[in-house]
Amino acid sequence: MKPDVVSFQGVNVKPGSFKFKNIDGSTDNVVNEYDKTIISHSSPRFFGGIGNNFKYKGLELSVFLNGQYGNEVFNESRYRLEGGAPLAYLNLTKDFWENRWTPENPTNRYGTFSVDTENTTASQVSSYYVEDASFLRLKTVTIGYRFPKKKLIWGVSDLKIYVTADNLYTWTKYSGFDPEVDSNVFLLQGFDRISYPRSRSAIAGVNITF
Numbered sequence: 001m002k003p004d005v006v007s008f009q010g011v012n013v014k015p016g017s018f019k020f021k022n023i024d025g026s027t028d029n030v031v032n033e034y035d036k037t038i039i040s041h042s043s044p045r046f047f048g049g050i051g052n053n054f055k056y057k058g059l060e061l062s063v064f065l066n067g068q069y070g071n072e073v074f075n076e077s078r079y080r081l082e083g084g085a086p087l088a089y090l091n092l093t094k095d096f097w098e099n100r101w102t103p104e105n106p107t108n109r110y111g112t113f114s115v116d117t118e119n120t121t122a123s124q125v126s127s128y129y130v131e132d133a134s135f136l137r138l139k140t141v142t143i144g145y146r147f148p149k150k151k152l153i154w155g156v157s158d159l160k161i162y163v164t165a166d167n168l169y170t171w172t173k174y175s176g177f178d179p180e181v182d183s184n185v186f187l188l189q190g191f192d193r194i195s196y197p198r199s200r201s202a203i204a205g206v207n208i209t210f
């Protein structure tokens with residue numbers, strides 16, 4: 001270990017540990033509860049949606065986009081699947097296991113792994129697990145076709161066929177399943193407790209008016 005490495009109270013900091021910043025100005029270079037600080041912003045600075053309808057002859061297209069900007073999410077999936085909760089004997093991702101820090105693989109991509117919390121800094125909540133959850137989602141797209149009235153027969157006065165698709169695509173840098181997370185606890189906003197992603201769906205329909 002280099003002499004200027006910051007130590008973490010209660011943890012054996014080793015090569016491959018996360019590096020923490022001693023921000024309280026203490027000269028002992030120890031990180032403890034006095035070095036805690038606010039590191040993120042769980043509410044979006046901006047959120048909204050925009051929709052538009054297009055018509056050309058019998059064709060109709062409607063598009064709705066929604067999104068948010070400027071909020072951050074604690075990605076608990078990564079915390080659990082990258083060795084942050086080792087005592088719970090949770091699974092690890094293959095990517096983490098194969099690319100974790102070891103003396104033979106001295107990488108900055110992941111930290112080292114240990115089964116006990118005294119020997120890993122991964123179980124400390126830190127900015128490492130906090131991610132930008134801004135997104136833009138192609139929420140709903142509907143394409144329809146209304147048949148010309150003069151072509152209708154059998155007493156039909158209006159005939160329209162359509163296809164509607166939901167959650168077609170999401171532009172985001174967030175690495176979890178879905179940046180629009182719900183922790184199911186009101187006081188835990190911006191906390192991704194491995195929330196289930198929104199499903200992509202499509203329905204087709206026919207509207208007939210006699």
Ligand SMILES: [Ca+2]
Nearest residue numbers: 024026030031
């Ligand atoms: Ca300190």
